[in-house]
Amino acid sequence: MSQLAQQLAGGQFVVTAEIAPPKGTNLAPALDGARKLRGVTAVNVTDNQGANMRLSSLALAAQLQQSGTETILQLTCRDRNRMALQSDLLGAAAFGIENLLLLSGDHGKFGDHPDARPVFDLDSVQMLDMASGLMAGTDMAGKPLNGVPRFFPGAAVNPAAEPFELMFQKVTKKVASGARFFQTQSVFEHGPLERFMAAMAPLRVPVIAGVLLMRSAKMARFLNANIPGVKVPQPLIERLEDAGDPMAEGLAIARETVGWARELCQGVHLMTLGHEDQIPAILA
Amino acid sequence: MIISELKPLDELQLALSACDKLFLVGCAACATACKAGGEEEVFKLQEWLATQGKEVSGSVVIDEACHIMRAARELRHHRNAVQEADALVVLACGSGIQSISSNVEKRVVGGLNSMFLGNVRRFGHYEEMCSLCGDCILNETAGICPVTTCAKGLLNGPCGGMEDGRCEVDEEIECAWRLIYERLQKQRRQGVFARRVPPKNWSRRRQPGRYRLKNGGR
Numbered sequence: 001m002s003q004l005a006q007q008l009a010g011g012q013f014v015v016t017a018e019i020a021p022p023k024g025t026n027l028a029p030a031l032d033g034a035r036k037l038r039g040v041t042a043v044n045v046t047d048n049q050g051a052n053m054r055l056s057s058l059a060l061a062a063q064l065q066q067s068g069t070e071t072i073l074q075l076t077c078r079d080r081n082r083m084a085l086q087s088d089l090l091g092a093a094a095f096g097i098e099n100l101l102l103l104s105g106d107h108g109k110f111g112d113h114p115d116a117r118p119v120f121d122l123d124s125v126q127m128l129d130m131a132s133g134l135m136a137g138t139d140m141a142g143k144p145l146n147g148v149p150r151f152f153p154g155a156a157v158n159p160a161a162e163p164f165e166l167m168f169q170k171v172t173k174k175v176a177s178g179a180r181f182f183q184t185q186s187v188f189e190h191g192p193l194e195r196f197m198a199a200m201a202p203l204r205v206p207v208i209a210g211v212l213l214m215r216s217a218k219m220a221r222f223l224n225a226n227i228p229g230v231k232v233p234q235p236l237i238e239r240l241e242d243a244g245d246p247m248a249e250g251l252a253i254a255r256e257t258v259g260w261a262r263e264l265c266q267g268v269h270l271m272t273l274g275h276e277d278q279i280p281a282i283l284a
Numbered sequence: 285m286i287i288s289e290l291k292p293l294d295e296l297q298l299a300l301s302a303c304d305k306l307f308l309v310g311c312a313a314c315a316t317a318c319k320a321g322g323e324e325e326v327f328k329l330q331e332w333l334a335t336q337g338k339e340v341s342g343s344v345v346i347d348e349a350c351h352i353m354r355a356a357r358e359l360r361h362h363r364n365a366v367q368e369a370d371a372l373v374v375l376a377c378g379s380g381i382q383s384i385s386s387n388v389e390k391r392v393v394g395g396l397n398s399m400f401l402g403n404v405r406r407f408g409h410y411e412e413m414c415s416l417c418g419d420c421i422l423n424e425t426a427g428i429c430p431v432t433t434c435a436k437g438l439l440n441g442p443c444g445g446m447e448d449g450r451c452e453v454d455e456e457i458e459c460a461w462r463l464i465y466e467r468l469q470k471q472r473r474q475g476v477f478a479r480r481v482p483p484k485n486w487s488r489r490r491q492p493g494r495y496r497l498k499n500g501g502r
Contacts, residue, residue: 077436082483104443107435107453118436125440126483140483158444166449166465170441173480185444228445228452 002098003070004042005152008181008206014267015283016072016183016208017276018044019064021055030060033276034069039283042070042099044183044269048079050227051111058088062095072154072183073097076105081121082130086139089131093149100153101183102127106228125173128153132178155179157207158229159187159196168199175203183269185229186212188236190260197264206266211257213272213282214250217241254282285314286377287402287410288321291395297336299393300371305339306393307362307369309384311349311376318410320396321345321375329375329395341368349380356387366390418488424476426467431484433460439481 007014017040019030034043043064047057061071073092075085089100104124108116122130130140137148155174161167171182182200187193187209200207212230214220217240220232236253243249254270261268272278300306308326315321323345330340342365346358359366366372371391374381377398385392402410415432421439422429431437435453442461445452449462468475 104436104438106445109435109453120436120438121486122483123436123438123440124443125480129480129482156444158446161442161444161446162448163462163465166442166462167446169465169477173440177480228443229447231447 002042002152004072004099005180007041008266011266013262014041014206014208015039015279016042016044016267016269017279018046018269018271019060020046020049021057021060023052023054025055027055027060027063031063031067034064035067037069037276038280040270040279041267042072044072044074044101047074047076047103047105048111049074049106051078051106051108051113053111053113058092058095058097061092061097065096070099071097072099072101074101074103075127076103077120077122077124077127078105078108078118079116081119082140085122085127086130086134089134089151090145090149093134093151098150098152100131100151101156102131102153102179103156110226110228124155125170125177128155128174128177128179135178152180153178154181154183156185157182157196158185159207159209160185160189160192160231161229164195164199168196171200172203175205179205181206181208181266183208184210186210186223186232186271187257187260188231188233193260193264208267208269209257209261209265210269210271211254211261211282213254213270213275213278214240215275216246216250251278251281255284258282285317285402285404286379286398287318287400287412288315288377288396288398289318290320290325290375291397293332296373296393296395300333300336300338300373303338303370303391303393305341305369306333307341307366307372308343309349309372309374309376309380310343310345311380312345313348313350315349315376315380315396316345317404318402319408321349321380325375329373333373341365346376346380346383349374349376349383352383352386355380355383359384359387416489417484417486418493419485421476421481425464426471426475428460428464428467430460430464433463439476439484441477 045057045061061073064071108118131151131153134149137145157171217237220237223230240246240249258268310321310326326343342362344358344362346355371393373393373395374384375395381394400412403413417431442459446459449459451457451459
């Protein structure tokens with residue numbers, strides 16, 4: 001069982017972080033960055049994040065896993081059909097990767113290869129079903145596997161999405177399809193998170209709240225304009241704008257959000273975008 | 285209908301660079317309706333070709349250019365003009381272009397790009413609502429196709445990019461899943477939300493498509 005699965009089962013408050021594979025073959029900065037992480041249970045390895053082509057998430061996750069860092073492998077439906085997704089999941093299992101975050105994926109329009117043909121052969125619910133099937137020993141064609149993978153599949157959710165009921169029916173489907181934990185899109189407000197966690201209670205699936213470290217008002221506006229599902233509220237942008245030291249204000253905002261997560265959720269997922277050295281300060 | 289548009293003129297110019305005399309073909313069906321390949325557009329093309337120093341040996345607007353036998357018949361009626369030409373320029377969808385190219389030995393230059401199977405919102409405004417997937421889910425989705433009108437073709441609800449019920453790809457567009465959800469609510473039924481939709485059977489859409497009526501359609 002992965003540490004992440006164990007700690008969540010044991011009711012421990014978990015901390016996850018994330019690392020993006022390089023554009024190129026130089027893994028040193030990513031491996032070095034992972035080594036320096038402190039107080040983190042597992043590290044998400046992003047998959048062509050924002051539809052920008054990078055080294056394969058599986059390759060970096062395998063390296064991290066073998067050098068002793070527990071990973072959460074992110075896999076999207078955007079770039080691979082059902083055969084490639086199954087192949088990659090079996091490959092991940094062969095490298096000892098258990099934690100998965102199975103996603104639809106941002107649309108290719110947002111990235112650096114907007115002319116590519118998007119795949120979306122499966123959606124995230126179907127990919128969770130696929131992972132559950134592999135764990136039960138059969139592929140999507142019903143053929144038996146020689147060697148059965150063990151996974152701890154997770155899914156993503158935007159707790160502030162509207163209409164809420166529409167978003168939540170998909171959460172229910174994801175749980176039915178085998179999601180064992182959720183990592184959320186960046187959280188910026190207490191109210192929507194509280195409402196979401198109240199709805200989650202009967203499902204008894206742990207939720208790891210996404211916390212994004214904003215360094216400036218400019219960055220917040222960029223996120224709003226360019227990252228699907230991220231909406232930084234105006235009052236937070238103003239706080240960053242008015243602050244003498246925007247980075248310190250961003251840290252303060254992140255700390256407040258971690259506080260809400262400690263009150264309501266089972267963990268936090270820290271998106272520090274290159275400022276991983278700030279993680280202890282965010283958790284302090 | 286099939287929505288098509290005229291190719292960029294510089295692309296056409298290049299494609300026609302080795303041809304002096306041309307026979308023009310339009311289509312009286314879809315390409316006429318979307319103002320890309322009807323009488324009017326064939327005439328405009330002829331005028332433009334004149335400015336390029338090209339000669340036109342003749343022209344015809346075929347009833348439905350996608351009808352292979354009908355296209356053959358029309359070309360036979362104009363066989364002398366076709367014979368004279370170095371190439372045929374076809375203002376029809378890709379299907380129509382290939383009806384022509386399968387009926388003549390001569391070079392065929394397509395003048396249009398075919399875009400999608402479109403509904404007409406109002407004159408000149410076309411929207412894609414069906415992608416001919418061969419495995420229709422509309423009866424469960426309150427008559428709104430997520431395969432086509434969701435930018436990712438998702439089958440189990442909206443993606444994480446939905447913001448205030450709008451699509452991450454284009455905020456002008458309402459999320460298809462929100463529209464499905466609201467219409468089902470109005471109809472007081474669960475529809476597609478009652479089940480986890482399994483992966484789509486894309487073998488129904490294996491290309492190239494072939495279909496024959498049983499008993500020859502009798």
